[in-house]
Amino acid sequence: MPIQVTLPNGDKKSFDAPVTAADVARSIGPGLAKSALACKIDGEARDLSTLIDRDCSLAIIAAPKPGQQASPDALYVMRHSAAHVMAEAIQDVVGKDVLLAYGPPTETGFFYDMFVPEGKKISSDQFEAINARMAEIIGADRPFTRYEAASEEGLSKLRAEGNKYKVDNAERALGRPPSVYTGAKSGSQQEAPRAGPSSLLSFYATGAPGKDWEDLCRGPHVPSTGRIGAARVTSLASSYWHGDENSDRLTRVYGTAFPTQAELDAYLRQLEESRARDHRVIGRHLRLFHIDEEVGQGLILWTPNGSIVRKELQTFIADELRKQGYTEVFTPHIGRLELYKTSGHFPYYKDSQFAPIVERDDLARLAGEGCSCAEMMRRVEGVSGHFRDVMNERTRAQTIAPERVIPDAQLVSGFLLKPMNCPHHAKIFASAPHSYRDMPVRLAEFGTVYRWEQSGELNGMTRVRGFTQDDAHLFCTEDQIPAEVQGCLSLVRVIFNTLGMKDYRVRVGMRDPSADKYTGTKENWDKAEAACLAAAESLGVPFTREPGEAAFYGPKIDFVVKDVIGREWQLGTVQVDYNMAIRFDLSYIGPDNRPHRPVVIHRAPFGSMERFCGVLIEHFAGAFPAWLSPQQARVLPISEKTNDYAQRVLAALHAAGVRARVDTGSDRIQGKIKAAADEKVPYLLVVGPRDAEQNAVSVRVRGQEKDLGAMPLGLFVERLGAEIRERRAHLSVTP
RNA sequence: GCCACCGUAGCUCAGUGGUAGAGCACUCCCUUGGUAAGGGAGAGGUCACGGGUUCAAGUCCCGUUGGUGGCUCCA
Numbered sequence: 001m002p003i004q005v006t007l008p009n010g011d012k013k014s015f016d017a018p019v020t021a022a023d024v025a026r027s028i029g030p031g032l033a034k035s036a037l038a039c040k041i042d043g044e045a046r047d048l049s050t051l052i053d054r055d056c057s058l059a060i061i062a063a064p065k066p067g068q069q070a071s072p073d074a075l076y077v078m079r080h081s082a083a084h085v086m087a088e089a090i091q092d093v094v095g096k097d098v099l100l101a102y103g104p105p106t107e108t109g110f111f112y113d114m115f116v117p118e119g120k121k122i123s124s125d126q127f128e129a130i131n132a133r134m135a136e137i138i139g140a141d142r143p144f145t146r147y148e149a150a151s152e153e154g155l156s157k158l159r160a161e162g163n164k165y166k167v168d169n170a171e172r173a174l175g176r177p178p179s180v181y182t183g184a185k186s187g188s189q190q191e192a193p194r195a196g197p198s199s200l201l202s203f204y205a206t207g208a209p210g211k212d213w214e215d216l217c218r219g220p221h222v223p224s225t226g227r228i229g230a231a232r233v234t235s236l237a238s239s240y241w242h243g244d245e246n247s248d249r250l251t252r253v254y255g256t257a258f259p260t261q262a263e264l265d266a267y268l269r270q271l272e273e274s275r276a277r278d279h280r281v282i283g284r285h286l287r288l289f290h291i292d293e294e295v296g297q298g299l300i301l302w303t304p305n306g307s308i309v310r311k312e313l314q315t316f317i318a319d320e321l322r323k324q325g326y327t328e329v330f331t332p333h334i335g336r337l338e339l340y341k342t343s344g345h346f347p348y349y350k351d352s353q354f355a356p357i358v359e360r361d362d363l364a365r366l367a368g369e370g371c372s373c374a375e376m377m378r379r380v381e382g383v384s385g386h387f388r389d390v391m392n393e394r395t396r397a398q399t400i401a402p403e404r405v406i407p408d409a410q411l412v413s414g415f416l417l418k419p420m421n422c423p424h425h426a427k428i429f430a431s432a433p434h435s436y437r438d439m440p441v442r443l444a445e446f447g448t449v450y451r452w453e454q455s456g457e458l459n460g461m462t463r464v465r466g467f468t469q470d471d472a473h474l475f476c477t478e479d480q481i482p483a484e485v486q487g488c489l490s491l492v493r494v495i496f497n498t499l500g501m502k503d504y505r506v507r508v509g510m511r512d513p514s515a516d517k518y519t520g521t522k523e524n525w526d527k528a529e530a531a532c533l534a535a536a537e538s539l540g541v542p543f544t545r546e547p548g549e550a551a552f553y554g555p556k557i558d559f560v561v562k563d564v565i566g567r568e569w570q571l572g573t574v575q576v577d578y579n580m581a582i583r584f585d586l587s588y589i590g591p592d593n594r595p596h597r598p599v600v601i602h603r604a605p606f607g608s609m610e611r612f613c614g615v616l617i618e619h620f621a622g623a624f625p626a627w628l629s630p631q632q633a634r635v636l637p638i639s640e641k642t643n644d645y646a647q648r649v650l651a652a653l654h655a656a657g658v659r660a661r662v663d664t665g666s667d668r669i670q671g672k673i674k675a676a677a678d679e680k681v682p683y684l685l686v687v688g689p690r691d692a693e694q695n696a697v698s699v700r701v702r703g704q705e706k707d708l709g710a711m712p713l714g715l716f717v718e719r720l721g722a723e724i725r726e727r728r729a730h731l732s733v734t735p
Numbered sequence: 736g737c738c739a740c741c742g743u744a745g746c747u748c749a750g751u752g753g754u755a756g757a758g759c760a761c762u763c764c765c766u767u768g769g770u771a772a773g774g775g776a777g778a779g780g781u782c783a784c785g786g787g788u789u790c791a792a793g794u795c796c797c798g799u800u801g802g803u804g805g806c807u808c809c810a
Contacts, residue, residue, distance in 0.1 A: 104808060113807080169810035201810085218810055237805035238739045249738060252805070280803095284746075293783085293801045454736055456806080639767040666765095667772075674771045675760095688769055700770065707770050 006057040018053035021046065022223075025060045035062040037227055038077040038220045045077065047146055047220040063227065063259055070259050079105035081144060081221045082134075082231040082257035084206055087112050088213040089133035089233075090253065094122050100215060101165035101241060101250055108267075109256025113239050115165065116251050122236060130233050141226030142207040146219060154201030158216060165241060165248075166216045170201050173218065230264040231257035234271075273565050279617035280460040286622050286630070286679065288613075289461060298458040298465030300610050305630035308659070309616070310609050312628050314446055316727060317470055317605070320494055324487055326442040326472060331424035333448055337380070337414045342391070342583055343423040344399075346416060347381050352451050354465075356380050356414040366412065380414055382406035394585055395519070421447035422577075422602060425473040426584040429598075434588040439598065440476035440484055446609065447471045461614030468609040470572075474601040475586065478524070481576060482531040484601050485557070488574045489535050492559060492605045500729035501619065503562040505542040508532050509549030519553055520578035528576040528599075529555045553579030559605070563619040571612060572605040623680045623702060626720065627727045633720065634681045635662040635697075636672040638688035645692035649685060649713055656717045658724070673700065682731050683720065701731050711735035 002014045005024055013027060021039040025032045025048070039046055040059040052058070061077060064070040070078070083103040090112075091098055098120070103112030116122055149157065151174050158167045164180040171178050204221055205214035222228060233255040241247040258264040275281075283289050288306035295301060302310060318328065337356050340346035346353065358380060366376050381404070388400040418424065425443045434441060448468045457463050474484050496504055510529050511518050518525065532555045536543040550556060554576035561569050577600040580586075587595035606612035616624070626632050633653055637646040646662045653660040663672045669686060676684050685697040686707065696710040719733040 102807065102810070104810090106808060111807085166810070173810055216810055235804075236739080238737095239806055240738075241807095243807050251739085252807095254805090291802095297801075455801095456736065456738095456804095459803090636770085638769055641767065666767095668766090668768055669770055670768095671772045672770090677771055684770085686770060690769080698769075705771075 003052060004055045005052060006055075008057075008059045015052075018051050020048065021050050021052060021058060021060065022048040024052065024058055028060070032060055032062060035065070036060045037063055037074055037222045040073070045073065045220050047144075048223055049146065050220075063229075070263075074259070075257075076105045077220055077222055078228055078259065079110040079257045080219075081225070082228050082255060083110040083112050084144075084204065084213075084215055084217070084221070085134050085137045085225055085228060085231060086110075086130070086233055086253065086255045087114070087215065088137060088206060089130045090114070090122065091213070092133050093126055093129045095120055098122070099163045099165060102169070103215075109234065109254060111237075111252050111254045113241070113250040113252050115248060122251055122253060124236060127233050134231050134233070137206065138225050138228050138231065141224050142212060143224045144221035145205045145207065145209055146202055146221075147205070147209050148200045148202050151199055151201060154203070154216070168241075170216055173201065174199070228257055229259040230261040231255060232264060232268075270565060274567065274618075277565070277618045277621045278460075279462070279614040282617050282622040283461070283614075288617065288630075291460075296465070297455060298453060298463070300461055300464055300466070306613065308630040309624065309628050310613055313606070313609065313613070313616075314470070316498070317495070318444075320491055321442075321444050321472070324442070324491060326444040329425065329428055329443050329445050331418075331421065331428070331445060331447060333418060333450070334415050335418055335424060337416050338387075339423045339427070340416050340419070341383055341387065343420070343426070343580065344583060345419055345423070349419060349451075350381075352453070353419045354417045354450050354452050356416050358412060358414040362412050362414075376412070379406065379410050379412040382411060384408050384411060391583065394582055397519075399583075417450040418447075419449055419451055421445055421449060421469060421471045422473055422580060422600070423584075425471075426580055426586060426600075429473075429475050430584060430586055434475075434598075436477060436588055436590045436596070439588055440474050440480050441598075442472060442474045444470075444472035461610045461617075464608075464610050467611065469604045470606045470609060470612075471602070471604050474603070475581070475588075475598040476601065477588070477590075477596070478527065478599055481528055481599055481601070482534060485531050485535040485574060485576070486538065488601065488603045488605070489539055489557070491603075492572060492574075493539065495605050496559075496561065498727050498729065499616065499619075500625075501561050501563070505544070505560050505562075506536045506539060507544050507546050507549065507558040507560065508536050509546045509551070509556040509558065511550045511555065512548035515548070517552055518550070519582075524578055525555070528578075532557050532574075532576065551575055551577070553577045561615070563615065567618075569615045570607075571615065572603070572607045574601065574603040576601055624682075625727070625729050626682045626731060627724045629680070629682050630659065631661060631679070631681050632658050632724065633660040633683040633685060634676045635660065635685045635687060636669060636676065637662070637664060638669050638686065640664070642687050642689060642692050646687050649687055649697060652713055652717055653720075656721050658717070658720060677702070683733065685716070699733070699735055701734065703731070709735045 002016055003018065005013045005015065007013065013024065021041070022033065022036065025036040036048055038048055038061040039050065040061060041050060041052065042056050045061070061071065061073045063074055083105065087100050087103060097117050099115040101113040101115060104110065155167065155170055158170055168178050168180050201216060202218055203209070203214050204217045204219060205212050206225060207213070233253060235254045237252045237254065239250050239252040241250055256264070256267060258267060283306070286305060287303050288309065290301040290303050291299065292301060337346060383400060383404050385405050388405050391399050425445070428443055429441055446468050448466060450466045453463055453465055458465070476484050496502070511525055536557060556573050556575040558573050559571050561571055563569060580600045581597050586598055588598055590596045635646045635649045637643050643664050646664065650660055650662045663676070665672065667675070673684060680702060682702045684700040686700060687697055691698055691710055694710070695713050697713050697716050698710045699708045699716065701708060716733060723732050
C-alpha cells in the first residue's frame with residue numbers, strides 16, 4: 001500500500017515502502033538532501049532518520065543557503081544539538097560527575113542546567129577550554145544516533161547512572177508520578193507532563209551508542225555534530241530544578257550556536273554593542289541620572305543633564321497635545337485608599353503596590369486594642385456593606401466579593417501612593433457636568449506613579465519603582481472611539497518619526513473569544529476591536545492580532561519599537577476602557593437630555609519618562625540629536641589669547657537660547673576636542689585668532705572626524721537655532 | 736522574593752594576611768597652541784556597613800545593605 005507524503009507547497013509524493021525523511025529530501029533534490037537538518041512530520045519536529053510508514057505531511061528543516069538567514073526551526077534544532085555538544089565538552093573539561101538536568105534551546109541560543117558536585121565548579125575561566133573542546137567535537141562530525149528503550153529498561157539504565165534529574169525527566173515523559181523529585185511547593189501544583197505519555201524513552205548518542213557520549217533526549221537533532229556550524233559557551237547563571245526554589249540549585253550554562261562563524265561573530269559583536277550602549281553606563285558617564293541607595297532602590301534622581309532631556313521630551317509632547325485639543329492637569333502623588341477600592345486597583349494589584357499609609361492615630365488605636373498585623377490588614381483592605389451595594393449596583397454584578405465586607409466600625413482608612421493616574425482624572429471629569437457637545441474631554445498629565453517591583457526585577461531606568469507616565473485619559477462617546485484611537489496613533493507616529501525610530505510594529509490585544517472574564521457587552525467589544533484594528537491598519541506598519549491579550553476592560557494597542565541595533569522595546573499603549581466610567585459612575589448629558597456613560601481611552605505613548613529615556617539613551621548611544629542634547633555646542637578657544645572672543649561667541653549662542661559652554665582649560669585644542677567628543681557634544685566651535693578676525697567659528701560636527709571649515713558666527717547661530725526649533729533628528733549645520 | 740557573583744579615590748580598575756595603588760577626571764605650575772589626550776606637581780580613601788577570627792584583615796568567617804546576571808521555552 002503506497003505511502004503518500006504531502007509537502008508544504010501542496011505537492012504529494014508516493015512511496016511504495018516506508019522511507020526516511022532523508023530519503024524524501026533526496027527524492028526532492030540533492031541540494032535539499034545536503035542542507036537538510038531535520039524535518040517536521042505533521043507539524044512535529046523529528047529527525048531526518050525518522051521512518052515514515054504512513055500518510056503524512058512533511059516539511060524539511062534545512063540549513064540556510066549562504067547569505068540567507070536561518071529559519072527559526074533550523075536554529076532551534078541546531079542549538080538543541082549544540083547543547084549536547086556543550087554538555088559533553090563540560091563533562092570532559094570539568095568532570096564526568098557533573099550531572100545533566102535540562103538543556104533546551106532558547107530564543108538566542110541554548111542553556112544546559114547541571115548539578116555540579118561539591119568541591120567542583122564551572123567557572124568562566126574554563127570557557128576557553130570548553131569552547132576548544134566543543135570545536136573538536138563539531139570538527140569530528142560524529143553522527144547524532146537515536147535509539148529507543150522500553151520504559152523499564154530506560155529507567156533502570158538512568159538509575160544506574162545515578163542521575164536523578166534524568167530519571168525524573170524520564171518519568172515525566174512516561175506520564176508517571178515522579179519518584180525522585182521532592183521539591184514541589186505543594187502536591188497540587190505538580191505539573192502534568194505537557195505531552196501525552198509515551199511508552200518509550202529515547203536517547204541520543206553523539207557517535208555510537210554505548211561507546212560515545214549520550215543523553216536522554218526527546219530530540220530531534222541534526223544528523224551530525226559537523227552540521228552545527230559555530231557554537232560557543234557564553235555565560236553562567238544559577239537556576240533551580242524545575243524552576244522551583246525549594247528544589248536543588250543547579251548551575252545554568254548558557255551558550256549559543258549559529259550556522260556560520262560569521263553569524264556567531266556578528267551576534268557576539270551585537271552583545272558587545274549592547275553592553276557599550278547600556279543606559280546605566282552611559283547615564284553615569286554623561287551624568288544623566290543617579291540612583292542612590294540611601295534614596296531607595298528603583299527611584300530615579302534626574303540630574304541636571306538628564307532633566308534637560310526629559311524636559312525637552314515633555315515640552316515636545318505637550319506641544320503636540322495642545323495641537324490635538326488636550327488639556328493639561330496636575331494631581332497629587334497620593335490618594336485615599338477608598339479611591340483605589342472604587343477603581344478596583346486595590347486590592348487587585350495589591351502585591352505590586354506600596355503598602356497603604358495608615359494614619360498615626362489609627363495605628364495607635366489599633367495597637368492599643370492589641371490588633372495583630374493580619375487583623376490590621378484585614379481592616380484596611382475591607383469595605384463597607386454600603387460600598388458593596390453601590391459597586392454591585394453600578395456594575396450590575398457581584399463585583400465586591402462578600403468576604404471583603406466588614407462591619408463599619410472595624411474599617412480603617414488610609415492613603416495609597418498612586419499606582420495609576422486614572423482615578424484622579426476620573427474625579428476631575430466627574431467634578432463638573434458634561435454635555436455631549438463638550439466631548440471628548442482629554443485630560444493629560446505627566447503623572448508620577450509608584451509600584452512595588454520585586455528587587456530582582458529592578459534595572460536602571462527601565463524597571464523602577466517610581467516613574468512618570470506621559471499619561472492621558474480621553475473621556476469620549478462610543479461613536480468617538482475610532483477617531484480618538486486614530487488621534488492617539490497619529491501622536492505616536494509623530495513622536496517616533498521625530499526621534500528617528502522608523503522601525504516599529506503594533507500589537508492589537510483582543511479578547512479571547514472563549515473566555516468570559518471581560519466586562520462590557522459583546523457589541524461594544526466588537527466596535528472597540530474594530531476601531532483598534534482599523535486604526536492599526538491605517539498606520540501602515542506591521543501589526544499583529546493578539547487574541548487573549550486584551551485588558552479585562554477593553555482592547556489595547558501596544559507599540560514595539562526596534563532600536564538602531566535591532567533590539568525591540570515595548571513602549572506605550574492605547575487602551576479602550578468601558579469599566580472605569582461605570583465604577584466611578586461617570587456620565588455626560590446626551591442630545592436626548594439623559595445621562596450616558598462615556599468610554600475612557602487610556603494612552604501613554606512613551607509609557608514612562610524613565611523607561612523611554614533609558615531606551616533613548618541606548619538608541620542614540622548617548623549621542624542625542626541637538627534639540628535633546630544637554631549641551632548643544634561647545635566653544636573651544638585655541639589658546640587663552642582667544643578666550644575673550646570665545647566668550648562673545650558663547651554670549652551669542654546663549655542669546656539665541658542655545659545650551660552651550662566654553663572650554664577655557666589649559667589643554668591644547670586636541671585635548672579639548674577629545675574631551676568634548678567623550679561627552680557627545682553635537683557641535684564644537686573652534687575659535688582662534690583667524691576666526692576672531694572674521695567673526696567666524698570653525699565647525700566640527702559630532703561623528704565627523706574632521707574640521708569642516710569656518711562659517712560666520714551669525715549664520716551658525718541661525719542654522720543651529722532652526723535645527724533645534726524643528727527638532728531635527730540629525731545634525732545638519734555645516735559651513 | 737530566591738540563587739550566584741560583585742562592592743577599594745568622582746569614573747575604570749589593580750592589590751592571595753604584614754606601611755592602601757594606577758590611569759582618567761579635579762586643583763595649581765610650565766607650555767600660548769589650528770582639530771580625537773603637551774609636560775610637571777598636588778589634592779583626593781573609615782577599602783559598602785556591622786560583628787568575628789588573628790600578633791596583624793581591603794584580603795579569612797558571619798550578618799546587613801546595595802549592584803549585576805539569572806530564576807525552564809515538553810527530557
